[in-house]
Amino acid sequence: MTTIPTTRAEAKAVGAMRYFTGNACSRGHVADRYTTTGQCLECVKAQTGAQVKSGYFKKHYQANRSRLVVKQRKYRAGNSAAVMAASKAWQARNPELTKQYKRKNKHMRRAAIGVFEQPDIDGLLRIQRSQCVGCDASLADEFHVDHIIPLAKGGSNWCGNLQLLCAGCNRKKSSLLPIEWRRRHALSFSMLREATK
Numbered sequence: 259m260t261t262i263p264t265t266r267a268e269a270k271a272v273g274a275m276r277y278f279t280g281n282a283c284s285r286g287h288v289a290d291r292y293t294t295t296g297q298c299l300e301c302v303k304a305q306t307g308a309q310v311k312s313g314y315f316k317k318h319y320q321a322n323r324s325r326l327v328v329k330q331r332k333y334r335a336g337n338s339a340a341v342m343a344a345s346k347a348w349q350a351r352n353p354e355l356t357k358q359y360k361r362k363n364k365h366m367r368r369a370a371i372g373v374f375e376q377p378d379i380d381g382l383l384r385i386q387r388s389q390c391v392g393c394d395a396s397l398a399d400e401f402h403v404d405h406i407i408p409l410a411k412g413g414s415n416w417c418g419n420l421q422l423l424c425a426g427c428n429r430k431k432s433s434l435l436p437i438e439w440r441r442r443h444a445l446s447f448s449m450l451r452e453a454t455k
């Protein structure tokens with residue numbers, strides 16, 4: 259087992275993404291900190307949750323999509339080894355999601371902005387109360403991660419563009435135009451969001 263660095267300088271020196279000082283942050287969390295920003299993980303989590311709720315990510319993404327895509331392409335072209343390693347690491351951390359995600363067209367996956375991880379999916383399960391957005395069926399045994407706006411239509415991989423569906427609804431949705439599916443399910447979806455406010 260590797261030990262986590264205790265200072266930011268040490269973390270930078272060894273190339274670790276996180277470090278742990280053991281001291282509380284200004285809001286009282288005793289948690290890991292990110293090496294890049296020095297921010298506490300719990301603070302970032304709280305901030306991110308608030309931003310998802312307010313629709314900040316969605317608005318920011320929509321307003322800046324073309325710029326973000328170009329930026330990401332440039333970064334990937336210049337850092338292919340690092341990108342490959344990060345992608346391998348993601349797959350190792352998220353084996354189940356990897357299986358699902360690999361089914362999506364490779365080019366679509368690579369063009370999409372955003373990342374999600376198992377904790378995001380766990381959060382969605384909680385928000386959806388383990389029920390399918392399309393038909394309220396239980397997702398306890400099986401669920402499919404669905405992109406609300408499909409990757410092929412320029413949808414992102416951020417959590418705000420994800421929903422969990424049962425196998426039946428997942429099949430149905432892929433045979434319909436996105437707008438058509440959303441029209442049919444607008445009600446249950448908005449109610450769901452309302453219920454979690």
Ligand SMILES: [Zn+2]
Nearest residue numbers: 283287298301
């Ligand atoms: Zn904190």
Ligand SMILES: [Zn+2]
Nearest residue numbers: 390393424427
């Ligand atoms: Zn369903």
